[in-house]
Every structure is written in C-alpha cells, then in structure tokens.
Amino acid sequence: MSEEAINAVGDYKYGFHDPENATIRFDKGLSEQVVRDISELKGEPEWMTEIRVKAYHHFEERPMPDWGNCNMLESIKFDDVTYFLRSSDQTEKNWDDVPDDIKNTFDRLGIPEAEQKWLGGVTAQYESEAVYHSIREDLEEQGVIFLDMDSGLKEYPELVKQYFGTVIPYADNKFSALNTAVWSGGSFIYVPKGVHVEMPVQAYFRINAKNMGQFERTLIIADEGSSIHYVEGCTAPTYSTDSLHSAVVELIAMEGAKIRYSTVQNWSANVYNLVTKRGIAHKNAVVEWVDGNIGSKLTMKYPAVILKGEGAHAEIISVAYAGEGQHQDAGAKVHHLAPNTTSNILSKSISKNGGRSSYRGLLKVNPKAHGCRSKVVCDALMLDADSRSDTYPTMEVGNSSADLEHEASVSKISGDQLFYLMSRGFSEEEAMGLIVNGFFEPFTRELPMEYAVELNKLLELEMEGAIG
Amino acid sequence: MTYLEMPIPNRSEHLWRYTPWKKVHPTKIDKLPGIEPSSVLVNGQLSKANNHSKAITRNEISRTFLAESNSTVHEIIIDNDSIDTEVVIQTERELESCNLHFDVQSSGSVCLRLLGKSNWFGLSITGVLQHNVNFSFAIVNDLNEKCTVLRCEDWDISRDSSLEYGELSTGANIIKSDIRTYLKGTNSSLTQNIAVHCDLGRVDDHHIEIHHLQPHTNSSLSVNSACANKGHAIGTGLLIIEENCDGSDAGQVFKNLLLSENAKAEAIPELEVLSDDVSAAHGAASSSVDPEQIHYLMARGYSREDAKTEILEGFLISSFAKLSNEKARQFLMDELTVEED
Numbered sequence: 170m171s172e173e174a175i176n177a178v179g180d181y182k183y184g185f186h187d188p189e190n191a192t193i194r195f196d197k198g199l200s201e202q203v204v205r206d207i208s209e210l211k212g213e214p215e216w217m218t219e220i221r222v223k224a225y226h227h228f229e230e231r232p233m234p235d236w237g238n239c240n241m242l243e244s245i246k247f248d249d250v251t252y253f254l255r256s257s258d259q260t261e262k263n264w265d266d267v268p269d270d271i272k273n274t275f276d277r278l279g280i281p282e283a284e285q286k287w288l289g290g291v292t293a294q295y296e297s298e299a300v301y302h303s304i305r306e307d308l309e310e311q312g313v314i315f316l317d318m319d320s321g322l323k324e325y326p327e328l329v330k331q332y333f334g335t336v337i338p339y340a341d342n343k344f345s346a347l348n349t350a351v352w353s354g355g356s357f358i359y360v361p362k363g364v365h366v367e368m369p370v371q372a373y374f375r376i377n378a379k380n381m382g383q384f385e386r387t388l389i390i391a392d393e394g395s396s397i398h399y400v401e402g403c404t405a406p407t408y409s410t411d412s413l414h415s416a417v418v419e420l421i422a423m424e425g426a427k428i429r430y431s432t433v434q435n436w437s438a439n440v441y442n443l444v445t446k447r448g449i450a451h452k453n454a455v456v457e458w459v460d461g462n463i464g465s466k467l468t469m470k471y472p473a474v475i476l477k478g479e480g481a482h483a484e485i486i487s488v489a490y491a492g493e494g495q496h497q498d499a500g501a502k503v504h505h506l507a508p509n510t511t512s513n514i515l516s517k518s519i520s521k522n523g524g525r526s527s528y529r530g531l532l533k534v535n536p537k538a539h540g541c542r543s544k545v546v547c548d549a550l551m552l553d554a555d556s557r558s559d560t561y562p563t564m565e566v567g568n569s570s571a572d573l574e575h576e577a578s579v580s581k582i583s584g585d586q587l588f589y590l591m592s593r594g595f596s597e598e599e600a601m602g603l604i605v606n607g608f609f610e611p612f613t614r615e616l617p618m619e620y621a622v623e624l625n626k627l628l629e630l631e632m633e634g635a636i637g
Numbered sequence: 638m639t640y641l642e643m644p645i646p647n648r649s650e651h652l653w654r655y656t657p658w659k660k661v662h663p664t665k666i667d668k669l670p671g672i673e674p675s676s677v678l679v680n681g682q683l684s685k686a687n688n689h690s691k692a693i694t695r696n697e698i699s700r701t702f703l704a705e706s707n708s709t710v711h712e713i714i715i716d717n718d719s720i721d722t723e724v725v726i727q728t729e730r731e732l733e734s735c736n737l738h739f740d741v742q743s744s745g746s747v748c749l750r751l752l753g754k755s756n757w758f759g760l761s762i763t764g765v766l767q768h769n770v771n772f773s774f775a776i777v778n779d780l781n782e783k784c785t786v787l788r789c790e791d792w793d794i795s796r797d798s799s800l801e802y803g804e805l806s807t808g809a810n811i812i813k814s815d816i817r818t819y820l821k822g823t824n825s826s827l828t829q830n831i832a833v834h835c836d837l838g839r840v841d842d843h844h845i846e847i848h849h850l851q852p853h854t855n856s857s858l859s860v861n862s863a864c865a866n867k868g869h870a871i872g873t874g875l876l877i878i879e880e881n882c883d884g885s886d887a888g889q890v891f892k893n894l895l896l897s898e899n900a901k902a903e904a905i906p907e908l909e910v911l912s913d914d915v916s917a918a919h920g921a922a923s924s925s926v927d928p929e930q931i932h933y934l935m936a937r938g939y940s941r942e943d944a945k946t947e948i949l950e951g952f953l954i955s956s957f958a959k960l961s962n963e964k965a966r967q968f969l970m971d972e973l974t975v976e977e978d
Contacts, residue, residue: 235649536898551913554880560908566923569895578918579910 193255197380198248201225204350207253211319211353214326217333224339224349231343234469237529238496241467245441250382250413252351292317292372294354294385308366314359315370318386321357328359332390336419336447336475344443348384348417355385355416360395360426369398369431369617374414376440382413389419391426391454398429400617411466412440420448422456424478429457433620436464438494444470452478452507459615460487461624462497471529473502476510476538483512488612491524491556500529500561505541505571514545515611520556527559528577536567547577550608552601640669640701652815655871655903656842658698661787661813663732663757672706672759675735678725684711689736699789699815703734703761710736713747715772720745721964726760728753728780739764739774741798746773748968751808754781758809762790766798768822773801773962777972780808782837788814796822796851802829803960803969805953806841817846820854827856832956832973834949835868835900842871849878849885849915858889861956863949864900874906876917883914893923894952896945950974 204225208218304315322329339349356372422428442465448456458472474483489497503512518526528547549558560577590600613621646653664670677684686709733755786809833841847856862870872891893902904921934944960966
C-alpha cells in the first residue's frame with residue numbers, strides 16, 4: 170500500500186483496498202430493469218423475480234424514515250450506488266482457487282487462519298457475491314446445509330420459497346424493500362432436527378469498490394431441537410465517497426432450537442449501515458443476538474426477536490462505539506406474543522470525539538402473553554463534552570401478569586476508577602482503555618475467543634489519543 | 638403560524654403516538670371552535686381574567702389551539718402576601734378552557750383543583766419562578782368521568798430556585814397532558830411526582846419534558862400509574878441535558894401497576910444527553926400486584942378486593958411521600974383518600 174493510501178486510511182486497520190477486477194459491474198443507479206437484470210443474471214425462478222420487482226416499487230414509493238438521523242439519511246445518494254458487482258465467476262470451495270487479489274484481502278483479514286482453527290464453515294463475500302465457501306465434512310454428513318444464499322436458492326428452491334421473507338417481508342421498511350429488490354449473496358443455513366453444530370460458522374463481508382452497495386440476505390433455519398452459532402464480520406476500505414450496506418437477516422428457531430448470531434460490524438467511516446435483523450422463536454426456542462457496532466458512518470440496526478411459542482427466550486447483547494462523525498443508532502426489539510416467554514436486553518455504548526450513540530428499543534407484551542418477564546439495561550459512557558448519548562426505549566404492556574424492568578444510565582468515566590488504576594502505575598490512557606474494555610466485557614465474553622481479542626485490539630486502537 | 642395553518646401532527650411523532658390530535662380536539666380538527674372560559678376561584682374569590690398580551694412563543698399545536706380558542710388569561714402572582722394559594726377551576730358548560738399564568742416572586746405553594754361538568758376542557762398553565770424561590774405546585778384532576786382534557790404546562794425555573802410538583806390524576810375520561818419544564822438558571826431544580834389511576838376505560842396520556850439548559854441543575858421525575866379494568870396509562874418522558882450543562886443530575890422513573898387483564902400501560906422514558914460530566918438515569922417497571930402482599934393482608938383479615946385497594950392506595954400515596962411542602966402533600970393525600978374511598 171502506498172504512503173498516500175496509508176495516510177488516507179488513518180487509524181482504521183481495514184481501510185486498505187485492492188484494485189477492482191470486476192467480471193460484471195452494473196452502471197450506477199436503480200431501476201426496475203436493474204432489478205430484473207440481477208435476477209436474470211443469477212438465473213432465478215420467476216417467483217423470486219416477481220418479489221424483487223414488487224419490493225423495488227415499494228422502495229420507490231415508501232418515504233424515508235422520519236425518525237433517527239434524518240439529515241444523514243437524506244444525504245444518501247441512491248443514484249450514485251453500484252447495485253451489483255461480480256468479482257469472481259464462481260464460488261470456490263478450495264481456497265487456492267480464489268482469485269489472487271481477493272485471496273490477498275481475506276488473508277490480510279485472517280479468514281483462512283481462523284477457519285482452520287475454530288470454524289465449522291466459512292463464507293467469504295466480496296462485493297455482491299460469495300467468492301469462497303466451505304463447510305466441514307462431518308456437518309455436511311449430518312445434513313447441515315450451509316451455502317451462500319444464491320446457491321441456496323438454486324439448490325433448495327422450495328425450502329427458500331417456504332421461508333424467504335416470512336420473518337421480514339419486503340414491505341417491513343424502506344431498506345428491507347431495497348434489500349429484497351437487489352439482494353445478492355448472504356448465507357443460507359438449515360440445521361436438521363436434533364443436530365447441534367458445535368463450532369461456529371462464519372461469514373465475512375467485504376466491500377472493496379467505491380460507491381458500492383452490498384445487500385446480502387441471510388436466512389437461518391434451525392429445526393426442532395437443533396442449535397447453531399453464526400458469526401459475521403464486516404469491513405470496507407476508506408474512501409472519500411460513501412458506500413451503502415443494507416442487509417436483511419431472518420432467523421427461524423423451531424421448537425426447542427437455539428440460534429446465536431454474533432456480529433462485529435467494523436465498516437469504515439464512509440459506510441451507511443442500514444440493516445434489518447429479526448428472528449422468530451417457536452416453543453421453548455432461544456434466539457440470541459450478540460451485536461457489536463464499531464464502524465460505519467451511520468448505523469441503524471435494531472435486532473429483534475418475536476417470541477411466538479410458549480417458553481421461548483430472547484437474549485440481546487449490543488454494544489456501540491461512536492467516534493468522530495459517527496452515529497450509532499442501535500438497539501433491540503422484543504415482541505412477547507406467547508405466554509411464559511422471557512427476554513434480556515443489555516446495551517452498552519461509548520461516545521467519543523463528537524460521536525453520537527443512541528439506544529432505540531421496543532418491548533411489547535401481547536394481551537394473551539401471560540407470565541412474561543423481561544429486563545432491559547442500557548449503560549452509556551461519554552468520554553468528552555462534544556459527544557452525545559440518547560436513549561429511546563418503548564415499553565408497551567398489554568398483559569397485567571407481565572413483569573418488565575428497564576433501566577438506563579449515562580455518565581462519564583469515574584474519576585475514582587481512573588485514580589485507582591493510575592496510582593498502580595498505568596498511564597491515564599492505559600487506565601481509560603482498561604475501563605472501556607471492562608465496560609464492554611459482558612459483550613466480549615460472549616464472543617468466540619479470536620473475535621474477543623480482535624475487538625479489544627480495535628477498542629484500544631480507537632481509544633488512542635482519547636486523552637487531551 | 639396560526640392553528641388553522643399548522644400541519645396536523647403525525648402519529649410517528651413521539652408526542653402523538655398513542656393519543657392522536659383528533660382524539661383530543663373538541664370538534665373537527667379543521668375547526669377552531671369558540672370555547673367558553675371557565676370560572677376561576679383564587680382563595681375563594683372569583684378571579685378576573687385579562688386578555689392575552691404575550692405572543693405565543695412555542696410553536697406547538699396544543700398551545701396554539703388553547704391560546705387562539707380562548708383569548709383570556711388569569712395572572713396569579715405569588716409574593717410575600719400570598720404564600721399559600723388555593724385555586725379552583727369550576728367548569729359548567731359543554732366546552733370550556735382556562736389559561737393560567739403564575740408569576741412566582743417568593744416561596745410558597747399553590748393547590749389547584751379541577752372540577753365540573755364540561756365534556757371538553759382545555760387547560761394551559763405557564764409559570765415563571767424568579768430567582769431564589771422554593772415553590773410547590775399541587776394539582777388534582779377531579780373532572781367529570783366523560784370529559785376529554787387537553788392540558789399544556791410550561792414552567793421556567795430561574796437561578797437557585799426549585800419547583801416541587803405533585804399531581805393526582807383520577808378524573809375525566811381521556812386526558813392528554815403535555816408538561817414541560819425548563820431549568821434556565823444555574824442550581825435550579827425540579828422534583829416532579831405524579832400519581833395516575835386509570836379505571837374503567839379511562840385513558841391518561843402524560844408527556845413530560847425536562848430541559849436542563851444550565852450547569853448544576855437537578856431534576857427528578859417519578860410517575861406511578863395504576864390501571865384497572867380497561868384503564869390505559871401512557872407515560873412518555875423526554876429528558877434533555879443540553880451542551881455545557883456539566884454537574885447536572887437527572888433521573889426519571891415510570892412505574893406501572895396493572896390490576897386487571899384488560900388494563901394496558903406504556904412507558905417511554907427518553908434521554909438525550911449532550912454534556913459528559915453529568916449523571917442521568919431512567920427506569921421503568923411494569924408488573925401486577927404481588928400475590929405475597931395480597932396474601933399478607935388477607936392473613937390479617939382483609940378481603941382480596943380490600944387488600945388490592947390498600948396496595949393500590951399505598952402505591953399511589955408513595956408518589957407524594959417525598960413532597961416537602963406539608964400543605965401540598967396533605968392536599969394530594971386527602972384527595973387520594975377520598976377518591977379511593
């Protein structure tokens with residue numbers, strides 16, 4: 170990387186970019202023809218093309234949300250976005266067959282090393298489509314399907330048709346409509362009854378090109394009594410112009426199943442990250458979102474769980490770090506539709522150098538949902554006077570037997586804690602870094618070891634220069 | 638902008654999410670009906686209203702509507718000659734409203750009672766606390782059970798002054814209250830305690846904003862809502878600590894007690910913090926009556942219903958226990974005891 174490029178990247182470790190070697194690149198802008206062309210290029214069945222076209226029209230008609238950071242949302246230039254870019258002609262199963270430039274990128278991100286050590290399967294998505302995909306043989310033998318979404322639609326069209334858009338229909342919001350219209354890539358996972366996938370499976374999403382839009386679509390179905398842990402990581406180069414990431418993730422946990430979905434989002438500070446993530450938990454099922462937001466310019470993401478079956482449980486742990494020019498508008502939503510359902514939400518955020526972090530949550534108890542319990546805790550740290558922290562929680566209780574609690578606090582780092590650490594030989598910067606790592610500890614301890622170490626390193630990097 | 642020029646607020650707005658404007662407007666939303674002014678008694682004497690002399694500074698639909706539909710205002714001065722003041726607003730006709738302005742120049746208290754037969758009642762209160770006063774304000778809503786109420790309050794608190802605010806809301810059928818307090822002076826403080834009882838189909842929507850505009854300002858908000866039968870309580874809070882307000886301390890708590898299967902409660906305590914050296918916290922809780930408490934009382938001879946009533950009364954009374962002004966506290970507690978009996 171040239172010195173100029175390094176300077177442009179600044180502190181952001183993943184801000185490098187490689188030369189674009191696209192095999193297919195659509196012109197900028199969105200139209201019905203673009204939507205039809207994407208579908209045709211992928212050789213999709215008619216029903217999918219029709220859904221895409223309907224979603225496109227809904228996107229066009231639907232106004233921009235009038236809540237959140239409206240100024241930033243209005244500045245998105247949809248006509249400047251490239252909606253489809255193919256970097257490789259096929260999804261490779263052997264790492265050595267991946268084109269060299271793409272392979273170099275993922276090597277630098279440490280993906281092959283991680284796969285060998287601790288993953289049950291990997292999908293690496295570069296721009297619009299997966300370039301590499303693998304799954305451990307023993308999982309395949311147990312009937313676990315782990316494919317990129319395009320291959321999933323080709324190989325299991327009936328299964329995809331049965332579940333696609335059932336958790337998040339295209340008309341859910343403007344950005345789910347956009348995703349449904351132009352989706353490409355993402356993961357498709359089906360875990361058969363009673364199968365426990367012991368090692369996490371991972372997808373890594375990378376935007377490399379300028380003004381690129383990435384619209385992956387992920388669908389995970391855990392059949393009765395099964396379990397899976399899915400890990401997702403995201404990075405992009407630092408450019409002077411903006412990119413758009415608008416994913417849709419649907420999780421379906423059947424009776425007694427468990428899905429854990431862990432994300433560490435570290436997009437560069439020129440990416441709009443507008444994502445819809447939602448899971449349905451049937452009887453005695455568990456859906457867990459472990460959601461870290463470090464990067465991006467604007468993130469609007471509220472992982473949700475619909476507790477549809479009796480005894481279902483939702484667990485959402487979310488952390489956000491908002492630095493200069495960033496707005497992390499994150500949160501969590503839980504709908505208690507069935508009796509004796511329970512949920513826990515823990516949200517932690519840090520604002521620094523004029524960054525803004527917001528918690529936006531919803532906790533809703535249906536009139537027929539007896540005996541529900543829920544607890545929400547939001548903690549925010551402000552590291553300087555230029556930053557901002559907001560909390561927008563909503564509690565709607567329609568059943569008298571529900572037991573709900575919400576608590577939130579905003580404060581700065583305690584002087585006593587700093588003094589304690591500094592009196593034991595730490596510099597102020599080191600002490601602050603330790604306190605921040607401790608503050609995020611409930612989140613990092615839920616991540617696989619490599620991710621936790623990486624996150625701590627990222628936070629240390631972000632905290633550099635926090636003093637003075 | 639006049640009322641008829643204003644856009645009708647959208648339900649996506651926090652303030653209008655649960656009780657939309659058309660539900661609290663007395664006729665049709667594109668009309669500005671003539672509304673009769675209510676009679677106001679101050680310490681037993683009929684108060685004389687003046688015409689509005691001040692322009693409306695806050696461009697908000699409820700305030701504009703109340704000001705335009707009734708051009709009179711009762712100005713009440715709290716000074717050394719009127720330390721403890723009792724105000725009664727008695728409504729008689731179908732549609733009535735009242736605009737009150739309190740100019741608080743010295744420490745004291747006001748106990749305000751809303752009574753009457755109107756089916757629609759609008760109330761606008763503005764208050765300015767001058768420097769260095771401690772003022773207690775207690776309000777009891779005991780309006781007729783079919784009445785719809787639109788109420789706006791704006792309080793400005795100056796340097797070294799404190800407002801202690803207590804409210805008991807049990808009357809009327811649909812209530813939309815929008816209470817905003819501006820802590821405009823250093824070392825100003827607000828303590829706000831509100832008790833709401835929603836029985837039958839009563840809907841009580843409280844929107845409470847507290848703006849910290851200066852350093853070293855304190856606020857504490859507590860809302861206790863009890864809902865029985867088809868009662869529906871809504872509490873939306875907005876706590877804003879602006880830039881350069883270091884040393885401020887703010888907290889808000891919303892508690893909902895649900896007494897029947899069809900009762901509903903909503904709590905949305907929002908925080909916006911733009912200064913770092915502050916302490917800001919909020920909490921919300923919702924639950925039914927603890928069966929152990931009922932068991933305890935029944936073991937001592939209470940029937941199940943009486944035990945529930947005792948617990949309910951205790952829950953609501955706890956809102957006022959911390960009020961330091963004896964007169965205001967007693968006024969609210971007496972009203973609550975009468976109401977629950």
